[in-house]
Amino acid sequence: MAIIVQKYGGTSVGSIDKMKEIAKRVIDQRDKGNDVVVVVSAMGKSTDRLVEMAKEISQNPCKRELDMLLSTGEQVSISLLSMIFKEQGYDSISLTGFQAGIKTEGLHTKNRVAEINIDIIEKHLTEGKIVVVAGFQGMNENGDITTLGRGGSDTTAVALAAKLNCTCEIYTDVEGIYGVDPRVYPNAKKLDYISYEEMMELSSLGAGVMETRAVEIGFKYDIPIYVALNKGNIKGTYIKEYDENMEQKVITGLTSTDDVLMITINNVLYNSKNIATIFDRLSQSNVNVDMISQTAPKDGYVNVSFTTSRDDIGIVHNVINELKKEMEDIEIHVESNITKISVVGIGMMNQSGVAAKVFKIFADNDIEFKQVTTSEISISYTIDSRDKGKAITIIAKEFDL
Amino acid sequence: MAIIVQKYGGTSVGSIDKMKEIAKRVIDQRDKGNDVVVVVSAMGKSTDRLVEMAKEISQNPCKRELDMLLSTGEQVSISLLSMIFKEQGYDSISLTGFQAGIKTEGLHTKNRVAEINIDIIEKHLTEGKIVVVAGFQGMNENGDITTLGRGGSDTTAVALAAKLNCTCEIYTDVEGIYGVDPRVYPNAKKLDYISYEEMMELSSLGAGVMETRAVEIGFKYDIPIYVALNKGNIKGTYIKEYDENMEQKVITGLTSTDDVLMITINNVLYNSKNIATIFDRLSQSNVNVDMISQTAPKDGYVNVSFTTSRDDIGIVHNVINELKKEMEDIEIHVESNITKISVVGIGMMNQSGVAAKVFKIFADNDIEFKQVTTSEISISYTIDSRDKGKAITIIAKEFDL
Numbered sequence: 001m002a003i004i005v006q007k008y009g010g011t012s013v014g015s016i017d018k019m020k021e022i023a024k025r026v027i028d029q030r031d032k033g034n035d036v037v038v039v040v041s042a043m044g045k046s047t048d049r050l051v052e053m054a055k056e057i058s059q060n061p062c063k064r065e066l067d068m069l070l071s072t073g074e075q076v077s078i079s080l081l082s083m084i085f086k087e088q089g090y091d092s093i094s095l096t097g098f099q100a101g102i103k104t105e106g107l108h109t110k111n112r113v114a115e116i117n118i119d120i121i122e123k124h125l126t127e128g129k130i131v132v133v134a135g136f137q138g139m140n141e142n143g144d145i146t147t148l149g150r151g152g153s154d155t156t157a158v159a160l161a162a163k164l165n166c167t168c169e170i171y172t173d174v175e176g177i178y179g180v181d182p183r184v185y186p187n188a189k190k191l192d193y194i195s196y197e198e199m200m201e202l203s204s205l206g207a208g209v210m211e212t213r214a215v216e217i218g219f220k221y222d223i224p225i226y227v228a229l230n231k232g233n234i235k236g237t238y239i240k241e242y243d244e245n246m247e248q249k250v251i252t253g254l255t256s257t258d259d260v261l262m263i264t265i266n267n268v269l270y271n272s273k274n275i276a277t278i279f280d281r282l283s284q285s286n287v288n289v290d291m292i293s294q295t296a297p298k299d300g301y302v303n304v305s306f307t308t309s310r311d312d313i314g315i316v317h318n319v320i321n322e323l324k325k326e327m328e329d330i331e332i333h334v335e336s337n338i339t340k341i342s343v344v345g346i347g348m349m350n351q352s353g354v355a356a357k358v359f360k361i362f363a364d365n366d367i368e369f370k371q372v373t374t375s376e377i378s379i380s381y382t383i384d385s386r387d388k389g390k391a392i393t394i395i396a397k398e399f400d401l
Numbered sequence: 402m403a404i405i406v407q408k409y410g411g412t413s414v415g416s417i418d419k420m421k422e423i424a425k426r427v428i429d430q431r432d433k434g435n436d437v438v439v440v441v442s443a444m445g446k447s448t449d450r451l452v453e454m455a456k457e458i459s460q461n462p463c464k465r466e467l468d469m470l471l472s473t474g475e476q477v478s479i480s481l482l483s484m485i486f487k488e489q490g491y492d493s494i495s496l497t498g499f500q501a502g503i504k505t506e507g508l509h510t511k512n513r514v515a516e517i518n519i520d521i522i523e524k525h526l527t528e529g530k531i532v533v534v535a536g537f538q539g540m541n542e543n544g545d546i547t548t549l550g551r552g553g554s555d556t557t558a559v560a561l562a563a564k565l566n567c568t569c570e571i572y573t574d575v576e577g578i579y580g581v582d583p584r585v586y587p588n589a590k591k592l593d594y595i596s597y598e599e600m601m602e603l604s605s606l607g608a609g610v611m612e613t614r615a616v617e618i619g620f621k622y623d624i625p626i627y628v629a630l631n632k633g634n635i636k637g638t639y640i641k642e643y644d645e646n647m648e649q650k651v652i653t654g655l656t657s658t659d660d661v662l663m664i665t666i667n668n669v670l671y672n673s674k675n676i677a678t679i680f681d682r683l684s685q686s687n688v689n690v691d692m693i694s695q696t697a698p699k700d701g702y703v704n705v706s707f708t709t710s711r712d713d714i715g716i717v718h719n720v721i722n723e724l725k726k727e728m729e730d731i732e733i734h735v736e737s738n739i740t741k742i743s744v745v746g747i748g749m750m751n752q753s754g755v756a757a758k759v760f761k762i763f764a765d766n767d768i769e770f771k772q773v774t775t776s777e778i779s780i781s782y783t784i785d786s787r788d789k790g791k792a793i794t795i796i797a798k799e800f801d802l
Binding site: 016050053054056057058061062064065066068069071072075076078079080082083084086087093094096099120143145 | 417451454455457458459462463465466467469470472473476477479480481483484485487488494495497500521544546
């Protein structure tokens, strides 16, 4: 008899009928003698509808009140799901984030889990109940209802599993974690296992399956996270500590980000103050700069390139127009059809030459890359968006993703 | 500078536009230097929609979970209304029932307010905020979210006003309290004042404007309740302590209830056990018996009549079929087109003959009444539903309602 935390996202609880289907899966575990804590998101598109109402009032509604509003979404799902269990003869109780003891801190709409008092959940489990917890939400030290931001229900589930010291199962509408997004590369292979580090890198680079913070908590407390489809019995993917029995791959995953804006500033008079000024101005305007590259100084001048999201194009233009007034020599080029491709693999740490191998693939296939950055277990390239499909296909084939 | 509690019901907050209208009324008070606590219900028909979802799961859904579900309705309205105040430059905070310190006790879906800790509300008022409180809800001593049942938002408003020792204004979609329902008697006059006692009697007899419990709290703590239309500046009605300056009327109000079922059991062998058995069986089957009348015993037999709601017709038939097996002599008559008419007036206590005056009105107009019951300040009659319109019109005219 073990405790299991299962998380079901918005599409899994999109209607009463869908809730009844997932209730069966939970009851299966209960019938096997396991204690189940179910974490659920808001029903289908209900969060979007709530946001729309707030937008009718203000383009930038008070975030404390937005949290108050959005948290009702999960409260609806937990109560309905708990009713379903009771109707089927299984004792159950629903708990909002704060009732489940989830204390948070930080800014409204993007709080972090600060602490969980697990007593209430344990009491109800001891009494034989299926405990249904609202994902995505908690309460801060002022007693305000808070939300955890994007992917917050995953965070709730993994944090609860960490505190209960049990496995965490994330049920979703994909069959598990893939080396490459199957929508981009249809032959993509599902992984049986992926290490926390690789998953965090993939998540932070834009793979949408799991939010980085949730994986980080799993990593920190060594809680295996099982990601699988919300129906049938198709084997999913375990996110767990790297061990040598896991398949040895140089590259585990590849992720791509479209809508990248690449700005190149040529002829910057080479001194540290100038470069600092550029990025300081961008930062003050809340432009999120991703990759930065700089050429070696030549004749006292350097060229600097950086990428950001295409959403920021307006602000970026304002900033560089201001810069032009101060740095008369500079020339500015903006490219807006850029895709960033990143390859991730814990195996890279032991095997050199991955970057070179990708360079060779690009050269053999006439793909021009614009920038390269590397971290311990990942390498990112920016390329022209027209080359994206080709680049992903050949890298995926070469590295057996 | 005073504190005012204003309550707005579901139709007043049915859309963002309607919320903006009531926000103006609140802001008017704020601009005059008053501190305002706004109590709101769920938006329009949102509670009905939540109930429908629960009914998809069960005809009798778990009431604890139903409270969890329904309480989201007010949480949506308070957050949106508070956003509106902030957007218009007025500091504001929304509070759910439990955040506002409302502790309740009793059965789920029909809790009572047990205690209010007013500290949080007072703190926010001191900080100059418009405090928006979710009506209809609170938290019990187990930490479960609870609701107060029908008319619960009125109860929240009056209870808060009692605790803050201030006036309570209930804004609704009628212009105030009428002696007779204007939908039934178009010439009905709006009252300037009505005593707590008369209002409680009218409410408990079925007048839908205010819930009895809310008026009881006003009575207990002597908090004047002002009931008025949610737009314009039409003068409404004060519910307050009876005083001699209030207009002297024998009858203040008249209320009618349709869909009454009248059951007459003739030839009941006269002993206390038999009568007790009849009403005990009805009570065990959860039939809510209203008026009871019994003839004087004759030849060792009595006739008993009672009324109940037509909704209970199925259960009542089952009960009387069982009774027939035990009491062979009895004859049973069921009449289903019965209306109950009640006249209420604190003036009755000092003026005798009101019942007689009504009897005379009925006789003069060929209206046959079937049963009569009296309380200190009310008299109720059951009549054939066909006579309802005529009876209301002539009583209303005669007593200037």
